[in-house]
Structure formats: structure tokens, C-alpha cells
Amino acid sequence: MSQNKPDTERPAPDRCDAVIIGAGQAGVPLAQALTDSGRQVVLIEAEHVGGTCVNEGCTPTKTMIASARVAHLARRSDEYGVQDGQVQVDFAAVQARKDSVVEQFRSGSRDGLEQAGVELVMGRARFIGPHTVQATLPDGSRRAFEAPLVFINTGARPTWPNLPGLRDVGAVDSTGLLALRELPEHLLILGGGYIGLEFGQAFARFGSRVTVIERGERLASHEDPDVAAALTDVLCDEGVAVLCGREVVWTRRSDSGVDVLVRDPQGEQILSGSHLLVATGRTPNTDDLGLDVAGVDVDERGHVRVDDDLRTNVEGVYALGDVKGGPAFTHVAYDDFRIVRDALLHGQRRSWHNRLIPYTVFTDPQLARVGLDEMQAREQGLRVRVYTLPMSKVARAIETGETSGLMKAVVDDETDQILGATVLGAEGGETLSVLQVAMQGNLTASDLRDGVFSHPTWTESLNNLFMGTPVLHTPKSAADERPGTG
CATH class of the missing domain: 3.30.390.30 (FAD/NAD-linked reductase, C-terminal dimerisation domain)
Known part of the structure; x- marks a missing residue:
């Protein structure tokens, strides 16, 4: 018997002018702009207004990195002729400061939506037709919305590699690490990319032992070798242990927390730490959207395919931000919003392919x-x-x-x-x-x-x-x- 509920059990959809799935750095300003233009807009968000940037990305990480830098400078005060006592990090206070800034930004986004008159629906969205989106609310009830314009702004989440034992050892991704209330004694980091390096340096400055395990032959593999080498020297000088050219074979629980078996051409080695951070990339949030029902095409990695105007293959359906692939930066998502806004509201077209995109990694x-x-x-x-x-x-x-x-x-x-x-x-x-x-x-x-x-x-x-x-x-x-x- 089919597990799908018959159409008669689905709620009749409410009509509106636009449905936006995801309250990220493209979805929020787009909802406000479309509402300001006189359109009736429904914005569906599964968890937090503000998207990854405000809740699990830029805002919390850079706030914590700022605290870590203060600790680092305090330890260097003698170099500047300033005498100070022993530096101590109150990790709970660091986290409280981070949480306060996140809440300030998150509530600011919510207030802006409310003032603009956007209907914000907290729930998990899924297509039940090319232009019909159903939201499952926290209490289990459902609402459906139908609109000629639908915008996908669901972002991405941390990728977990398929390693034996990884899901059973209490490992955390970047979101989980931000929620820790105790400072790790020894943080093992799986992945030598930008996220791993930012966290690695910050937690070393907080007082954790840190070991970065990278499968490639060097850190920051997308950079010129001399740039990557200079950054590696900085991290090593601050006490971060860097192990490149290591393949992780398995993980398991141990008395100290977690063991990781790594392999290189010289042999195998077991590393032991109190915590394990998985920082091996990000996966687009498209696998539970019902895109197949809507007929929306995705690529082999699950990113939504779009044309120069950020339109999918389905008329009236757009994708913005990390979910469409390409550089996964907040400023890119915001410019995606501007491209769509200008095309729909001002008749001005601009391709997202020819943008000059910068990025900054907030190591120090x-x-x-x-x-x-x-x-x-x-x-x-x-x-x-x-x-x-x-x-x-x-x-x-x-x-x-x-x-x-x-x-x-x-x-x-x-x-x-x-x-x-x-x-x-x-x-x-x-x-x-x-x-x-x-x-x-x-x-x-x-x-x-x-x-x-x-x-x-x-x-x-x-x-x-x-x-x-x-x-x-x-x-x-x-x-x-x-x-x-x-």
C-alpha cells in the first residue's frame, strides 16, 4: 500500500503572489522587497530566521574568533611593553557573548519581516506541485501555499563522510561545535579547509590542544603554495598540530573521548582526542524538498540548476544562495537577491556568472x-x-x-x-x-x-x-x- 496520503487529505492551498522557502540572506530581503512592491508573500523557514550566516556561520564564528583574538593578544602583551597577569578564558562567557550577538541579528531579521508585512511561516517546506508548497508546522499540522513565483533559498549543511564509527563517537560538525558548553581538552579536526582552520586557530587560542587531519598534501589546497605554506606556519607557531596526507580509516569511542585511525604511505597511527570536529565540506539542502514532484532539475551533487537569471527549468521557480552551487558566501546570496529583485521589479537583467567574487577566511x-x-x-x-x-x-x-x-x-x-x-x-x-x-x-x-x-x-x-x-x-x-x- 502506498505511504503517500491521498490528495483529499491535503489542505487546500492558500493563494499568494510568491512563496519563498528559506529565510536566509537572499530570502529575507527578497521577501521584504516583493512585499514592498505590493505582492502578498509567504516566507517558510524550518528553523531560524537569518539562515546559516546569522545562526551557524558568519555571525557566531566571527564573534567567537574575536574573543579568541583578544586572548591571543593578551598573551602577547609583553611584546608591546604591557604587563598583565595570567590569561584565563571563560568559555561559558565566550559562548554567552556569541549567543547574544546571534539573537540580536536573528531578532532584527524577524522584526524587519514583521514590519514589512511578510507572512512568516515556521515549518518544513516541501513541493507538492510545480507551484504549490506544503509546510509541516512544529505541531504536525500542515498548510499549503500556491503561487506563480516560488524561490528556493534553503542553503546547505555540513557534509558527513561515510566513515566507520563516525556517527557513533559523538563527533560534531560546525553547528555542533558552536553549541558546546565545555572547552575541548583536545580537538581533532577532520578536514584542513577554511572552516577547519578558522575553528582550529580559535580553539587553540582558547586553550584547547588542536590537531588538524587533512587528506590532501597541504592545507588550503585552493590557494597558491606559498600562501598556504605561510598560513600553515602561522597555525603551527600557535601550537596547532597539522597532519597532511592522512586518510582517516575509522573512528571509535575511547576513554579519552574518541580515537581516529589515520593512514599514510609510512603506515597507520591512532590519534586520541576529547572531541572530533567534522569539517569536510557542505551539502545542499535539496534532498527533502520534493523537487522531483515539482520537476526541478538538480546536478549530480544535488545543487539546483539555474540559468543566468537564477531561474530553474520550471517556469516561475528560482533558486538563490548556496543551494544553487557556486561560491558559498553570504555576499553571493545577497547579490543573488539583487539580481532577482532587479529583474522582477525593475526590468534590469544581470547574469550571476560574470560577477567578481571576493572571499575572506577569518584566520588571523x-x-x-x-x-x-x-x-x-x-x-x-x-x-x-x-x-x-x-x-x-x-x-x-x-x-x-x-x-x-x-x-x-x-x-x-x-x-x-x-x-x-x-x-x-x-x-x-x-x-x-x-x-x-x-x-x-x-x-x-x-x-x-x-x-x-x-x-x-x-x-x-x-x-x-x-x-x-x-x-x-x-x-x-x-x-x-x-x-x-x-
């Missing part, structure tokens, strides 16, 4: 990047100049005692246009933003070399960056690539 120093890096330029066979400046040569860095890291820029050798940049340094995201604006405004490397910036600021270092002697990369000729030549 920050790792920020936009456009091409050196590896990508070489892979594409471009004739470029690569400028590099260590932060130890930057006046502001020396004055503040923040000399770790480097900055790099990739410049087209013919046009002098900046094709990309990476900044690993204190407030690296802010310095990178200047480079991004220069790229958007078609300023050249020479323009920044000769620009007059306030002294002594981080931005002034761009003068020195482009005054340096670059490394020239030229495309290989056909002769270079023939066997026996070169």
Missing part, C-alpha cells in the same frame, strides 16, 4: 582573495606579472606587530590590468577590498603604485607591492611542448 591573519591567483594564471597560459610583498616589509605591520603573511597580485603583462590578488595579513579582507574596487574600476597596477594613500595604513602597502620586481610568467610555445625540446 586573514586570508582574502579575488580573481585569479598565480596557479590559475599559469594553468590558463596567460602572460602575467606576479608581484609579491611579505607583510614583514609593510610599515603598518611592523608598527602593530602583525608581520605574518604576504600579499600577491597577478597583472596582465600587456594591459597592466590587475587580474587577481591575494592578501594574507592583518585586516587582509579590508586591503583586498581596495584591490577589488581597483579591478572593478579598471585601474591598473601602475595607478595603485602611484596612488597617494594615507600613511601609515594597510592600503599604503599597495604602493610598495607594485613597486617591487615581479615574476614574469609567459605561455609555453608550441616548441616548448614538443617532446625533446626546451
